[in-house]
Amino acid sequence: MKHHKLLLLSLITCLLSFLTFFAVHATPVQAAEKTYTIGTDVTYPPFEFANKSNQYIGIDMDLMNAVAKIEGFKVNIKPLGFNAAVQSLESGQIDGVIAGMTITPERQAKFDFSTPYYKTGVIMAVAKNSDITSLSQLRGKRVALKTGTAGATYANSLKDKYGFTTVTFDDSNNMYQDVTTGNSVACFEDQPVMQYGIQQGLGLKIATKPANNGYYGFAVKKNANQALLKKFNAGFKKLKANGTYDKIVKKYVGANSSGETTTTTPKTNPAVAGKTFNIGTDVTFPPFEFANKQNQYVGIDMDLMRTIAKEQGFKVNIKPIGFSAAVQALDSGQIDGVIAGMSITPERRQKFDFSTAYYQSGVVMAVAKKSNIQQLTQLNGKKVAVKTGSVGADYANSIKNRYGFKVVTFDDSDNMYQDVVTGNSTACFEDQPVMQYGIRQGTKLKIVTKPVNKAGYGFAVKKGVNQDLLAAFNRGYQDLKANGTYDKIKAKYLGTSTKASTVAKSNQPAATTDTESRSFTGLIQQNKGALWDGFKETILLTIVSIIFATLFGIIVGLLGVVPNKVGQGISSTLIYIFRGLPLLVLALFIYTGIPSLTGQKIPAFIAGVLTLTFNEGAYTAAFVKGGIEAVDPGQMEAARSLGLPFGKAMGKVILPQGIRIMIPSFINQFIITLKDTSILSVIGLLELTQTGKIIIARNLEGFKIWAIISIIYLIIITLLTWLSNWVQRRIKL
Amino acid sequence: MSLKLQVTDLKKNFGSNPVLKGISLDVNDNEVVVIIGPSGSGKSTLLRCLNHLEVPNSGKVVIDNVDISDPKTDINVVRQNIGMVFQHFNLFKNLSVADNITLAPIALKHEDKAVATEQAKELLTTVGLAEKLNAKVQSLSGGQQQRVAIARALAMNPKIMLFDEPTSALDPEMVGDVLAVMKDLAKKGMTMVVVTHEMGFAKEVADRVLFVDDGQILEEGTPDHIFEHPENPCLKSFLDKILNV
Ligand SMILES: Nc1ncnc2c1ncn2[C@@H]1O[C@H](COP(=O)(O)OP(=O)(O)OP(=O)(O)O)[C@@H](O)[C@H]1O
Ligand SMILES: [Mg+2]
Numbered sequence: 001m002k003h004h005k006l007l008l009l010s011l012i013t014c015l016l017s018f019l020t021f022f023a024v025h026a027t028p029v030q031a032a033e034k035t036y037t038i039g040t041d042v043t044y045p046p047f048e049f050a051n052k053s054n055q056y057i058g059i060d061m062d063l064m065n066a067v068a069k070i071e072g073f074k075v076n077i078k079p080l081g082f083n084a085a086v087q088s089l090e091s092g093q094i095d096g097v098i099a100g101m102t103i104t105p106e107r108q109a110k111f112d113f114s115t116p117y118y119k120t121g122v123i124m125a126v127a128k129n130s131d132i133t134s135l136s137q138l139r140g141k142r143v144a145l146k147t148g149t150a151g152a153t154y155a156n157s158l159k160d161k162y163g164f165t166t167v168t169f170d171d172s173n174n175m176y177q178d179v180t181t182g183n184s185v186a187c188f189e190d191q192p193v194m195q196y197g198i199q200q201g202l203g204l205k206i207a208t209k210p211a212n213n214g215y216y217g218f219a220v221k222k223n224a225n226q227a228l229l230k231k232f233n234a235g236f237k238k239l240k241a242n243g244t245y246d247k248i249v250k251k252y253v254g255a256n257s258s259g260e261t262t263t264t265t266p267k268t269n270p271a272v273a274g275k276t277f278n279i280g281t282d283v284t285f286p287p288f289e290f291a292n293k294q295n296q297y298v299g300i301d302m303d304l305m306r307t308i309a310k311e312q313g314f315k316v317n318i319k320p321i322g323f324s325a326a327v328q329a330l331d332s333g334q335i336d337g338v339i340a341g342m343s344i345t346p347e348r349r350q351k352f353d354f355s356t357a358y359y360q361s362g363v364v365m366a367v368a369k370k371s372n373i374q375q376l377t378q379l380n381g382k383k384v385a386v387k388t389g390s391v392g393a394d395y396a397n398s399i400k401n402r403y404g405f406k407v408v409t410f411d412d413s414d415n416m417y418q419d420v421v422t423g424n425s426t427a428c429f430e431d432q433p434v435m436q437y438g439i440r441q442g443t444k445l446k447i448v449t450k451p452v453n454k455a456g457y458g459f460a461v462k463k464g465v466n467q468d469l470l471a472a473f474n475r476g477y478q479d480l481k482a483n484g485t486y487d488k489i490k491a492k493y494l495g496t497s498t499k500a501s502t503v504a505k506s507n508q509p510a511a512t513t514d515t516e517s518r519s520f521t522g523l524i525q526q527n528k529g530a531l532w533d534g535f536k537e538t539i540l541l542t543i544v545s546i547i548f549a550t551l552f553g554i555i556v557g558l559l560g561v562v563p564n565k566v567g568q569g570i571s572s573t574l575i576y577i578f579r580g581l582p583l584l585v586l587a588l589f590i591y592t593g594i595p596s597l598t599g600q601k602i603p604a605f606i607a608g609v610l611t612l613t614f615n616e617g618a619y620t621a622a623f624v625k626g627g628i629e630a631v632d633p634g635q636m637e638a639a640r641s642l643g644l645p646f647g648k649a650m651g652k653v654i655l656p657q658g659i660r661i662m663i664p665s666f667i668n669q670f671i672i673t674l675k676d677t678s679i680l681s682v683i684g685l686l687e688l689t690q691t692g693k694i695i696i697a698r699n700l701e702g703f704k705i706w707a708i709i710s711i712i713y714l715i716i717i718t719l720l721t722w723l724s725n726w727v728q729r730r731i732k733l
Numbered sequence: 734m735s736l737k738l739q740v741t742d743l744k745k746n747f748g749s750n751p752v753l754k755g756i757s758l759d760v761n762d763n764e765v766v767v768i769i770g771p772s773g774s775g776k777s778t779l780l781r782c783l784n785h786l787e788v789p790n791s792g793k794v795v796i797d798n799v800d801i802s803d804p805k806t807d808i809n810v811v812r813q814n815i816g817m818v819f820q821h822f823n824l825f826k827n828l829s830v831a832d833n834i835t836l837a838p839i840a841l842k843h844e845d846k847a848v849a850t851e852q853a854k855e856l857l858t859t860v861g862l863a864e865k866l867n868a869k870v871q872s873l874s875g876g877q878q879q880r881v882a883i884a885r886a887l888a889m890n891p892k893i894m895l896f897d898e899p900t901s902a903l904d905p906e907m908v909g910d911v912l913a914v915m916k917d918l919a920k921k922g923m924t925m926v927v928v929t930h931e932m933g934f935a936k937e938v939a940d941r942v943l944f945v946d947d948g949q950i951l952e953e954g955t956p957d958h959i960f961e962h963p964e965n966p967c968l969k970s971f972l973d974k975i976l977n978v
Contacts (some may be wrong), residue, residue, distance in 0.1 A: 637786055638823035640884075642837040642889060643813035656827040660934060 033073040036095040036228055038064060039085030046196035046252035047100040047216075048079065051303060059192070060098045063117060063250045064218075067235030095225050096232075100190075102150070102214040112233045113217035118249075121210025123191045124155045125177055128203050132186060135208070138164040143183035143626050144175040151188030154212050173356035173474070174456065176202055177481055195253040195354050201475070203482055247381060269475060271468035279337040280326030280684075281321050283412055283693055287437040287493035288341040288359075288457075289320065293696045295530045301339045303489045305459070314469070320410065320694065321604075321684025324389045326561060328588065331597035336466050337473075339481030341393045341431060343455035353463050355473045357456020358486075359433070363395045364578035365449040366435050367427045368420055374448050379405040383415040385425035392429030395453050414696060417443050452484035523704055534691030535712060541605070541687055542674045542716075549673060550666070552613050553620020560625040563646065571621065578618035587611040592685040600700075608680040616673045618706075623669070627662035628654055667724040673718055678713075683695055688712060736795075737762045737822045737893055737924045738783070743792030745778055745948075752778050753789070754948035756943055760893075763922045767935040767956075770945035779945065780895050783926070784808075784815045797892055802810025813841060816894040817884030820902050822878040824870045824885070830857070831866050834885045841889070849888075856884040860914050880914055887918075894918065896927040930975060936960060944968045 001542045009538065040060060048058040056077050068075045074223040086101075088094045090110055102120070103113045119231075126132045135158065143164050152168065159166055167184060169175040172193065178184045180203045189197075191210045198204055220229045229384060239245040281289045281301060289299040297318050309316045319326070319335060331334045331351055344354045367373045373382075376399065378465045384405045386393035395460050396407050408414040408425055413434065421444050430438075432451045439445055461470045481485040524531070560571030578586070591607040594600075602610075639649035681690035692709040696702050738760035745753040754774045762765050762920065768776050781787040783794055785801060785808050794801050800809050825833050827909075834856060835849035857863050860880035865873065879899055886894060896915065900908045912934050919925060919938045929935065930976075935942055935956055942959040944952045944967075952965045963969050 632823070632826075634819060634821055634823040635825060638817075638819060638825070641784055641786060641812055641815070641817040642885070643809045643811075643841055644837060645809050649841055652828065652840065653825050660827075 032040045037076045039080045039088050039097045041082045041099040042079050044100050055548040059252050064098050071235040096220045097403050098218045105215040111219040112222050113219050116215030116217050121191050122151045122185050122188050123206050123211040124208040124209050125194050125204040126186045126207045128205050131625040133207050135162050138162050141185040144187040146175045155188045192253050268313040269472045273473040276315040278317045280321050280329050280338045282323040282340040283320050285341045298495050305339050310368040312472040314478045325684050328592040332592040334601050335596050337461045339459045341457050344458040352460040354458035354460050357458050359457040361431045362451025362454040363429050363449045364432045364451050365427050366445040366447050369444045374536040376403045382426035383613045385419040385428040387416050396429045411546040418664050455733050530691050534688040538677050538687040541677045545609050545674050546670050549616035554618030557624025558623035561628045575618045575621050578614040583615050587683050604685050605681050608685050623665040627658040630661050631657045637646045735762045738793040741793040742959050745789045752948050764940045765919045765925045765938050767939040767942045768928045774946045775948040777897050780897050784812050813889050814892045816891035818882050818896045818899045820898040822882045824878050830868050832886045838888050861886050874909045875903045880910050895923045898928050
């Protein structure tokens with residue numbers, strides 16, 4: 001008894017310390033003398049960016065550190081992002097900013113700038129094999145630009161004069177690729193940035209001299225921190241004089257502007273070679289990820305990820321745990337990366353670092369084939385289906401008040417489509433390629449709107465974590481783009497360009513091709529491997545959970561009847577908490593909540609068993625306690641009056657009678673535990689329900705597969721009931 | 734004559750309700766004391782305080798020279814020497830008659846099962862139920878159950894026996910059997926404290942009768958004194974009530 005009490009006490013203590021951790025968790029403040037806090041951009045190579053070991057390096061960083069060293073002060077670099085850094089400087093939160101910041105009259109009104117430390121200008125870059133060498137050759141051609149850059153401003157000011165059209169991208173990599181693929185003939189970019197990119201293996205060359213020259217300066221708040229500014233200027237002068245400055249610049253952009261350096265990308269990436277990464281993905285998001293007939297995960301994302309892994313020499317462990325679960329698992333550090341047709345959004349960027357966008361998508365609205373709905377205005381008063389956490393859902397929610405429709409949310413695409421096909425919902429919002437693919441595979445919907453909210457899909461890692469993996473992905477992607485593999489992968493699933501070519505069709509991971517038998521026996525035959533695995537996982541989960549839940553329940557239940565106030569209090573509290581929490585919430589809390597707090601991964605199976613142990617155990621405890629209390633108190637009094645100690649009286653007299661009262665509840669609880677294992681599909685456990693979801697995602701045979709799965713559950717329940725009855729008879733209570 | 738039981742100024746409250754308001758009582762070796770009193774007067778509570786099924790708020794209980802209020806006293810050992818018989822028998826429903834009787838000797842005195850069963854047989858013979866050794870508890874009548882309960886209490890060889898209305902849950906035709914067993918026990922010299930409304934039993938067997946009302950002993954004396962010459966008006970009206978039913 002004592003021992004058990006201790007165990008539970010420590011459990012409670014653990015819980016409490018979690019809570020206190022929340023309360024007292026504060027960042028330690030370091031107050032060293034002569035330390036300046038310097039803001040910079042999150043990533044602006046070659047000026048500032050995180051290297052493989054997550055240290056900030058780059059021209060700005062090296063320069064700042066060198067100045068600090070030579071002038072004898074310390075710096076605390078904060079990669080806040082450009083805008084945030086500028087604002088923090090203005091509000092006096094930080095002492096200075098060095099972030100490839102061009103000295104402009106507007107900025108000089110608010111900040112005091114150092115001597116310019118870098119001269120920059122806009123250059124034009126073209127594909128390596130291009131023969132374009134001047135602006136005049138751009139007539140009638142297309143030019144790629146990046147939003148809000150000096151390059152874009154410059155190009156827009158010239159386009160009428162030279163007669164070219166422009167296309168705008170949100171990030172540099174997409175812009176570069178548009179040129180390497182030949183969609184655009186040229187792009188405009190800041191010279192050092194371009195130089196650095198070329199040095200890193202970009203297949204471009206610089207074709208013009210820098211124009212629209214500007215100067216980068218180190219900034220402090222106007223009339224504040226003049227001492228720091230003086231030190232910077234003095235230090236910079238010394239570094240210029242002794243050659244350190246040139247060394248720093250050379251380190252990042254090479255000796256001259258030609259960009260031809262000898263650094264070649266190694267075939268495998270030493271930073272990640274040999275490592276295995278857990279990559280989360282959606283259960284089903286064709287054509288990006290879905291299970292094929294052999295129940296292997298295929299799709300654009302899967303092929304891309306695997307190919308990159310192979311090229312870069314690392315291994316991946318693909319986990320189809322569902323989109324929201326994957327995102328949460330990434331956030332809590334349970335997995336290393338997510339590739340799941342995930343649009344790069346500012347919100348997500350707060351928590352994740354994204355790769356180069358590898359796919360451009362947009363949200364379209366789809367309706368049933370026979371529907372006459374054409375536009376958003378016709379949705380007034382109707383229901384619209386969306387998928388949790390998708391861009392389509394965000395879009396739908398952002399316009400639902402304007403157009404007066406209601407949003408119904410589903411956890412996966414198939415259920416969402418079905419809701420529209422059956423007419424429960426009028427329309428759904430989905431990423432264009434997904435919808436296109438689904439329709440081609442036989443989903444009875446049609447697309448009625450143009451893509452909006454265009455966004456790039458990116459591979460994500462947790463912010464500031466797994467930067468090697470991210471870098472490897474980017475590099476690998478670059479290579480695949482360059483050697484044409486990427487286009488092949490895309491064509492495999494979507495056909496070449498807009499028309500579905502015959503080649504693509506024959507390569508399709510058939511979903512509705514009729515080689516698959518659609519009869520019950522046929523379906524069982526094809527999926528018997530997956531179903532068997534799901535069955536085993538469900539059984540294992542059930543048995544292990546029943547054992548632990550029963551132990552936990554009996555201990556907590558007994559603790560509730562000992563003549564001890566503390567024990568009773570602990571017991572009621574545990575029952576109250578774990579019976580009160582919805583199973584789903586508990587599962588997500590244990591699987592994604594606790595690890596994001598402790599940084600300690602919990603394998604899904606263990607998280608699942610813990611969830612069921614606590615939840616089912618709380619119910620067990622409640623009926624164990626109730627069963628004991630239902631025994632006539634006279635029995636205990638008679639036993640105690642004979643001199644039997646509490647434990648003996650309990651064991652010899654009360655429990656045998658109580659257990660008889662509890663037996664039906666136990667059997668009931670075992671069956672509930674079995675059924676509750678299905679909820680653990682949310683944390684990606686490949687048990688029966690999750691298996692069913694995956695199979696249906698591929699063959700869309702919802703009725704038949706769910707019928708099969710239901711029968712399997714009923715069979716297990718029957719077996720379990722028989723087993724319980726047998727045990728009950730054996731112990732002759 | 735040695736003192737078997739000594740109760741000094743015993744007080745017990747249930748919450749703010751004072752149930753025992755200072756009871757003092759001495760019981761000698763071989764003495765049979767009968768307690769009478771109206772319902773709710775605190776008789777059962779008094780009896781239950783004697784073996785700490787209820788823990789008194791204050792006062793002292795000394796049994797066989799052991800102060801059971803002393804925290805150093807192991808109450809489980811003391812209870813082995815105090816047999817208790819309940820109004821509702823409280824036989825262990827999960828056990829047979831034999832197991833009911835042998836449970837405590839085997840578990841606490843580490844008696845051999847065969848020895849304990851032999852003793853159980855003897856005890857059952859003395860209460861007139863020799864043939865019921867292996868019967869199920871549920872198959873017995875109330876009177877039989879109560880006699881088994883007495884045998885169960887006796888199996889630990891107690892030095893004192895407490896009876897809390899042992900016959901009031903029985904059909905009238907069974908009362909006699911149980912009382913006969915108790916008389917027999919008294920004759921053999923068992924020290925007994927009996928709460929009962931069986932005035933015949935009290936007159937015949939009791940050495941002393943206590944009248945308890947409102948948590949106090951209002952009158953005590955020989956059966957002759959209490960039943961034939963009561964002094965306290967409460968006792969008089971109590972006797973009027975039960976004798977005139
Ligand atoms: N566990 C308890 N909690 C609160 N009050 C109690 C408890 N047990 C007894 N009482 C109260 O104490 C008082 C005395 O009860 P007790 O059972 O001792 O009376 P009694 O003299 O045995 O009566 P009866 O002849 O009906 O058995 C009653 O008012 C009763 O309600
Ligand atoms: Mg009573």
